[in-house]
Ligand SMILES: [Fe+2]
């Protein structure tokens with residue numbers, strides 16, 4: 136009897152389901168960052184709004200990357216539906232704290248998928264995840280640095296204005312020389 | 315369109331219960347589901363969509379709902395002209411049949427891996 140499952144797709148049902156969940160999560164991130172951009176715009180944090188617009192685009196890119204992978208391997212990529220996006224934040228600082236939380240949750244989610252891949256010996260997907268795990272290193276770094284600006288600069292006086300100016304300048308460099 | 319006796323067409327039995335049977339066609343790369351008096355052909359993807367739909371039916375809710383209409387569940391899938399109208403016990407049996415077939419398909423996949431794909435080099 137032919138192996139119809141494998142002929143149809145290189146993905147196991149479990150990995151396919153996890154990747155579809157991740158598509159959903161990246162789409163959720165993208166929407167959340169857009170909501171943060173909107174909040175920043177409403178409250179006069181111009182640079183930060185731009186920073187979150189860019190983040191939102193990137194998350195959509197991530198979503199598409201996984202979407203294409205699932206499709207390419209013969210799976211069924213599910214178009215995400217997003218609701219329950221937080222629209223209001225109590226403070227400028229909270230926006231960045233939430234952003235960091237979001238990135239941490241995404242990293243954990245990728246770790247979970249990687250763990251599953253190892254257990255199911257799905258090294259093809261494991262290798263695909265490599266890019267994302269590397270990306271998360273940068274994403275968490277940038278999000279954490281942004282939150283730290285609130286302590287380094289301080290929010291008093293023109294502090295928030297200063298923080299807003301610096302947000303878009305945060306860069307990640309994986310080389311020790313910093314060159 | 316009535317489908318003739320499946321086994322006569324070179325179909326192989328994947329999984330059988332008292333209520334029905336799932337067959338595989340190696341010539342057509344598809345599955346046939348014999349249940350509630352009819353035999354319907356499914357592509358592999360559609361079979362799993364069907365299974366997902368059936369699994370999603372809330373049996374507890376169906377059982378506790380006093381309304382007449384809730385005695386039956388209509389199962390339809392888009393891009394598929396067939397539908398099932400099933401009672402609660404039939405749904406339980408259908409779930410069992412589809413779940414069993416899924417396990418056998420996965421087992422077949424594992425056997426292919428172990429006996430053919432991986433073993434080739436060891437011979
Ligand atoms: Fe992402």
Ligand SMILES: [Fe+2]
Nearest residue numbers: 164194238274
């Ligand atoms: Fe991200």
